[in-house]
Amino acid sequence: MHDDLFGLTQILDYAVGVIEYETEDYREATQVFIRFNSTGKRLSKGDLFLAELAVQVPGLATKDLQRVAQKHPNFEFTMPFLTQCLLAVCTGRLKTKAKEAWKDENGNDYTQAHIKEAWRKTERGVEHVIRFLTSTVRWQSADLIPSFNALIPLIVIAAENSGITPRDAELARRWLLLAGVRAYFSGSVHSEIDRILRRLKKRMSVRELWNATARSLRKIAPSDFQVSRISGSVTSMYLSMLAERDARDWLDRHFRLDGKVHGHNAQLQIHHFFPKSLLKKHGRGEDQINTFGNYAVISKGSNLDVLAEEPATYMKRIPVSDSELEKQCIPLDRDLWHVGQYDDFLRERSRLLTASTNAFLGKN
DNA sequence: GTAGGTTCATTGGGCTATGC
DNA sequence: GCATAGCCCAATGAACCTAC
Numbered sequence: 001m002h003d004d005l006f007g008l009t010q011i012l013d014y015a016v017g018v019i020e021y022e023t024e025d026y027r028e029a030t031q032v033f034i035r036f037n038s039t040g041k042r043l044s045k046g047d048l049f050l051a052e053l054a055v056q057v058p059g060l061a062t063k064d065l066q067r068v069a070q071k072h073p074n075f076e077f078t079m080p081f082l083t084q085c086l087l088a089v090c091t092g093r094l095k096t097k098a099k100e101a102w103k104d105e106n107g108n109d110y111t112q113a114h115i116k117e118a119w120r121k122t123e124r125g126v127e128h129v130i131r132f133l134t135s136t137v138r139w140q141s142a143d144l145i146p147s148f149n150a151l152i153p154l155i156v157i158a159a160e161n162s163g164i165t166p167r168d169a170e171l172a173r174r175w176l177l178l179a180g181v182r183a184y185f186s187g188s189v190h191s192e193i194d195r196i197l198r199r200l201k202k203r204m205s206v207r208e209l210w211n212a213t214a215r216s217l218r219k220i221a222p223s224d225f226q227v228s229r230i231s232g233s234v235t236s237m238y239l240s241m242l243a244e245r246d247a248r249d250w251l252d253r254h255f256r257l258d259g260k261v262h263g264h265n266a267q268l269q270i271h272h273f274f275p276k277s278l279l280k281k282h283g284r285g286e287d288q289i290n291t292f293g294n295y296a297v298i299s300k301g302s303n304l305d306v307l308a309e310e311p312a313t314y315m316k317r318i319p320v321s322d323s324e325l326e327k328q329c330i331p332l333d334r335d336l337w338h339v340g341q342y343d344d345f346l347r348e349r350s351r352l353l354t355a356s357t358n359a360f361l362g363k364n
Numbered sequence: 365g366t367a368g369g370t371t372c373a374t375t376g377g378g379c380t381a382t383g384c
Numbered sequence: 385g386c387a388t389a390g391c392c393c394a395a396t397g398a399a400c401c402t403a404c
Contacts, residue, residue, distance in 0.1 A: 146396090146397095147396090147397070148397090149397080149398090183395095183396070183397085190398095190399095192367090194366090195367095232376095232395080232396090233396095290377095290378095365404105366403105366404085367402100367403090367404085368401105368402090368403090368404105369400105369401085369402080369403100370399100370400080370401075370402095371398105371399085371400070371401090372397105372398085372399070372400085373396100373397090373398080373399090374395105374396085374397085374398095375394100375395085375396085375397100376393105376394095376395090376396105377392105377393090377394090377395105378391105378392090378393090378394105379390105379391085379392085379393105380389100380390090380391085380392105381388100381389085381390085381391100382387100382388085382389080382390100383386105383387090383388085383389100384385105384386090384387085384388100
């Protein structure tokens, strides 16, 4: 312990090297900046694209992108993310070296006018997608977005088509929610987005986006609800469905179950339909207690005061209608609300969740 | 240069210790 | 007894690496 503390104090004597490099050329400075990025805190591709953009079109990043980044309090997109959206709209690709980001296939710089026009379209695309997220998907904040990368193709489509038509909106929602649950954008993200963007060049539509990815986006199955995470793509999809169904709190019928279940200013909370302490008492393990089939959503302020009672007991005191229970896919058969029937309850709840979610997501 | 596999970094949930 | 802080770990997205 003493050695560790002594070692820590040595940091005060650590010699930090400084190299002075004089230049008036912003481009040259950026190249040096990118080259030095191999050590220390590594910057993301988006950071480097942003640095190059600042050189290519002075003022665009510091004024226009920043304005959009700060415009929507519940959808605070980062500058690197917006830069990647702009890059996708401007060049039709994302996978590139930073210093070649704003060049065409012949190696020539895109003109300032071209990039500014692309930004005008990107900004419009971002606005349309936020409207789509709040109205069709019914997410009121960016906290519920499982993957920001998934928004990029949608923003490109909305930018090029001046929005997402009401006819396409439901397919776009199906695509976004399934892309989240299937963790479509993990692994080689830039390669995959580039492949999608190449397809979209041929036909810029949500239908084409769906066709390009459908093989990986199989419909929801009961096993998809065997998750313990309270935050995550399955919960985001469930909350979207609850808002669509105009689900209400179990104690306060006027309170819409619309919002998020975790994080700062969460409006909702997860309620274990079979209380943890009850299941623990009956020898159930964590994986059986904390599983989506046992989760319901209620308002943050609600205290159902259930202790270790069975649902069959405590639900008699709670003035919730069958229609609200149906919205949350809770089996109405009261015989399943006894702890001895827990396995059958989970099986039936998973079946109802699967059927309801697939109906909500709609057909291709 | 690209695709796909692997590794790394970040985030959020759960648990426990501590303070009020 | 409750609230809060801090730690650990799993999940996940991003970055990196390698084979073709």
